[in-house]
Amino acid sequence: DIQMTQSPSSLSASVGDRVTITCRASQGISNYLAWFQQKPGKAPKSLIYAASSLQSGVPSKFSGSGSGTDFTLTISSLQPEDFATYYCQQYNSYPWTFGQGTKVEIK
Amino acid sequence: QVQLVESGGGLVKPGGSLRLSCAASGFTFSDYYMSWIRQAPGKGLEWVSYISSSGSTIYYADSVKGRFTISRDNAKNSLYLQMNSLRAEDTAVYYCARGLLWFGVDYGMDVWGQGTTVTVSS
Secondary structure (H helix, E strand, C coil), X not given: CCXXXXXXXXXXECCCCCEEEXXXXXXCCCCXXXXXXXXXXXXXXXXXXXXXXXXXXXXXXXXXXXXXXXEEEEECCCCHHHCCEEEEEECCCCCCEECCCEXXXXX | CCEEEEECXXXXXXXXXXXXXXXXXXXXXXXXXEEEEEECCCCCEEEEEEECCCCXXXXXXXXXXXXXXXXXECCCCEEEEXXXXXXXXXXXXXXXXXXXXXXXXXXXXXXXXXXXXXXXXX
């Protein structure tokens, strides 16, 4: 199975900050990488597919990059509605696997 | 609007069975592959199962293989998860999600339902 490791596990940031979350795959997954945002008590929301493509309706402050084993999610200017937990997920091979999540909290 | 609505969750004793359903609306269900994903209380996301748009290809996580069965009825715009031999560790919120493979591009799981809670306890 492919292991997905996110870093950091949590971070504190202020409104307006630029935030970067890293996701590393235990083996190459090409660009079969998605990012999700989840708020407490809610279903995950898809942000990015194919490592860097924005899902329809997702604001451009979110961006993704990477290929192979190393990927990043960047939020260009953190807003109050962005405080949430973020997950990466590989869909290169079965079983699909998720990172452990990165909780973005208010500083 | 595009919507997925799960149902069928509840409290069940260890060794028991449940059948989850996911009703799709607002899109052409038969164009999309579907998955079940679960989240144990206070934990992260765990992919459970996948079924292709036609139903001809199915995959399971090792943790549920041999106990869970995914199926779909494209005429009824519905996805199902039959869960047998349930264990305490199956306790989780279960989400269904759709995904699209179109002209060689996999758009991933872009729409998720609100989830249904399964509790396995004596």
